[in-house]
Amino acid sequence: xxxxxxxxxxxxxxxxxxxxxxxxxxxxxxxxxxxxxxxxxxxxxxxxxxxxxxxxxxxxxxxxxxxxxxxxxxxxxxxxxxxxxxxxxxxxxxxxxxxxxxxxxxxxxxxxxxxxxxxxxxxxxxxxxxxxxxxxxxxxxxxxxxxxxxxxxxxxxxxxxxxxxxxxxxxxxxxxxxxxxxxxxxxxxxxxxxxxxxxxxxxxxxxxxxxxxxxxxxxxxxxxxxxxxxxxxxxxxxxxxxxxxxxxxxxxxxxxxxxxxxxxxxxxxxxxxxxxxxxxxxxxxxxxxxxxxxxxxxxxxxxxx
Amino acid sequence: xxxxxxxxxxxxxxxxxxxxxxxxxxxxxxxxxxxxxxxxxxxxxxxxxxxxxxxxxxxxxxxxxxxxxxxxxxxxxxxxxxxxxxxxxxxxxxxxxxxxxxxxxxxxxxxxxxxxxxxxxxxxxxxxxxxxxxxxxxxxxxxxxxxxxxxxxxxxxxxxxxxxxxxxxxxxxxxxxxxxxxxxxxxxxxxxxxxxxxxxxxxxxxxxxxxxxxxxxxxxxxxxxxxxxxxxxxxxxxxxxxxxxxxxxxxxxxxxxxxxxxxxxxxxxxx
Numbered sequence: 001x002x003x004x005x006x007x008x009x010x011x012x013x014x015x016x017x018x019x020x021x022x023x024x025x026x027x028x029x030x031x032x033x034x035x036x037x038x039x040x041x042x043x044x045x046x047x048x049x050x051x052x053x054x055x056x057x058x059x060x061x062x063x064x065x066x067x068x069x070x071x072x073x074x075x076x077x078x079x080x081x082x083x084x085x086x087x088x089x090x091x092x093x094x095x096x097x098x099x100x101x102x103x104x105x106x107x108x109x110x111x112x113x114x115x116x117x118x119x120x121x122x123x124x125x126x127x128x129x130x131x132x133x134x135x136x137x138x139x140x141x142x143x144x145x146x147x148x149x150x151x152x153x154x155x156x157x158x159x160x161x162x163x164x165x166x167x168x169x170x171x172x173x174x175x176x177x178x179x180x181x182x183x184x185x186x187x188x189x190x191x192x193x194x195x196x197x198x199x200x201x202x203x204x205x206x207x208x209x210x211x212x213x214x215x216x217x218x219x220x221x222x223x224x225x226x227x228x229x230x231x232x233x234x235x236x237x238x239x240x241x242x243x244x245x246x247x248x249x250x251x252x253x254x255x256x257x258x259x260x261x262x263x264x265x266x267x268x269x270x271x272x273x274x275x276x277x278x279x280x281x282x283x284x285x286x287x288x289x290x291x292x293x294x295x296x297x298x299x300x301x302x303x304x305x
Numbered sequence: 306x307x308x309x310x311x312x313x314x315x316x317x318x319x320x321x322x323x324x325x326x327x328x329x330x331x332x333x334x335x336x337x338x339x340x341x342x343x344x345x346x347x348x349x350x351x352x353x354x355x356x357x358x359x360x361x362x363x364x365x366x367x368x369x370x371x372x373x374x375x376x377x378x379x380x381x382x383x384x385x386x387x388x389x390x391x392x393x394x395x396x397x398x399x400x401x402x403x404x405x406x407x408x409x410x411x412x413x414x415x416x417x418x419x420x421x422x423x424x425x426x427x428x429x430x431x432x433x434x435x436x437x438x439x440x441x442x443x444x445x446x447x448x449x450x451x452x453x454x455x456x457x458x459x460x461x462x463x464x465x466x467x468x469x470x471x472x473x474x475x476x477x478x479x480x481x482x483x484x485x486x487x488x489x490x491x492x493x494x495x496x497x498x499x500x501x502x503x504x505x506x507x508x509x510x511x512x513x514x515x516x517x518x519x520x521x522x523x524x525x526x527x528x529x530x531x532x533x534x535x536x537x538x539x540x541x542x543x544x545x546x547x548x549x550x551x552x553x554x555x556x557x558x559x560x561x562x563x564x565x566x567x568x569x570x571x572x573x574x575x576x
Binding site: 012014015018019021022025026028029030031032033035036037038039040041043044047101104105107109115117118119120121122123124125126127128129130131132133134135136137139142144147148150151176179181184185188233236237239240243244258261262265266273276277279280281283284287288291 | 311413545566
């Protein structure tokens with residue numbers, strides 16, 4: 001049978017020609033996904049059950065030992081605490097700031113477009129650019145921030161060199177850089193609320209607080225929930241700021257899950273791929289749980305509305 | 306009363322803009338000051354005279370032009386790859402009737418869900434096996450297919466009128482010809498959105514190039530900034546100048562194409 005007549009056939013109602021074209025079109029992305037997502041996914045689980053030699057080859061099967069380390073080693077338990085604290089510092093404050101700015105930018109007044117563009121600008125900063133610039137701002141002796149504080153008669157702060165402040169200082173940079181995104185999403189959510197609702201409320205004499213509480217907030221719930229999920233995932237993945245500003249210190253006070261993963265696999269030739277993979281699995285599980293909750297929530301929203 | 310409220314609103318807006326934009330302002334201002342001025346107390350916030358020589362000095366301090374080229378080249382190659390693979394895959398998902406479509410769609414959604422950081426060890430080991438460490442393919446190839454890109458294209462294609470597709474097919478238009486001559490010209494704005502979004506992400510990439518690249522001439526600009534950060538710590542003016550150069554293309558893109566960027570960013574968020 002010639003190729004031409006084969007392509008013209010149908011198998012179970014599917015055109016052979018269409019299937020051949022589909023295979024050809026899907027091939028490039030499926031190869032990439034197989035090599036750089038699916039295989040590494042399986043391999044991460046696999047590596048997490050082994051300890052490795054100096055060359056990084058998994059040699060000893062250790063079962064759940066790596067996971068046991070994560071829940072029992074004081075350093076790694078501390079890492080989980082730091083990660084949770086970093087989420088607390090960044091996620092809700094970031095959303096509240098973004099929503100606040102979006103509310104300021106909501107009214108259709110003159111030049112509001114300019115302000116919208118200006119306030120979303122931090123989005124243009126890369127992690128590395130933001131981190132190196134804030135590093136100079138945060139410098140202990142001659143830094144800009146301490147200079148400004150002293151000028152106002154306030155004591156200087158050890159922004160990045162004190163275990164009490166370092167995580168917060170890193171969080172500020174992370175919030176600032178992510179603010180452009182939060183703001184843009186909030187603004188889009190606000191703009192999807194019909195104006196008639198506000199007009200009707202105004203006619204009924206509702207105060208601006210009541211309009212916010214009973215119109216804006218309920219109708220923004222899906223947007224805010226979406227932001228809660230993506231900000232949490234984004235915050236969990238924070239790496240560049242920590243690497244460039246504190247390298248996990250002082251005394252591990254900024255070593256989060258992702259940073260400890262990096263450190264155990266790559267820093268100072270440690271090559272503890274087993275532990276790094278187990279930490280990767282933990283990250284994956286946390287992100288999966290968050291995503292599943294999001295799907296559940298969205299389905300319920302669809303059901304009720 | 307109404308004018309007063311409007312006035313107060315603008316006052317708050319201006320104050321917010323000043324705080325939010327201060328780091329950007331001082332990156333540029335600092336790039337134009339001398340190191341002595343930057344270390345002065347009380348801090349100097351406005352440059353007295355403009356020291357453009359800092360930009361020349363930072364060009365001497367690091368292979369900035371080469372790294373700039375690396376960043377643009379890598380980001381452009383990734384954009385090209387993502388556009389091609391996303392259009393082809395989304396075309397199959399939307400227009401073709403094939404078995405296992407849901408399985409394929411599931412795999413694509415899985416690639417969006419999985420955080421790349423959790424796979425970093427095996428991905429790195431694959432690159433070692435391929436001998437792609439410190440090479441352009443190592444920086445580009447893992448990113449030329451994007452689950453998000455396919456998903457976004459699929460959303461745009463779903464609103465494409467099916468009648469046009471069927472009419473073209475009946476007239477004997479082949480699949481590839483339909484994609485290239487009818488579909489792509491019509492969805493060009495969507496390609497722009499995806500292209501911009503991908504370019505910004507690729508240009509700003511940090512974690513992966515940090516692992517993959519180990520010589521200055523192969524580094525992207527973002528990793529170059531890190532080297533500047535540790536080697537020029539006594540010369541803050543050079544750090545500001547380097548950062549200003551690194552963010553300049555992003556600022557231009559952001560202000561020129563803000564509408565498209567906003568569309569890309571909110572495409573997953575608001576229905």
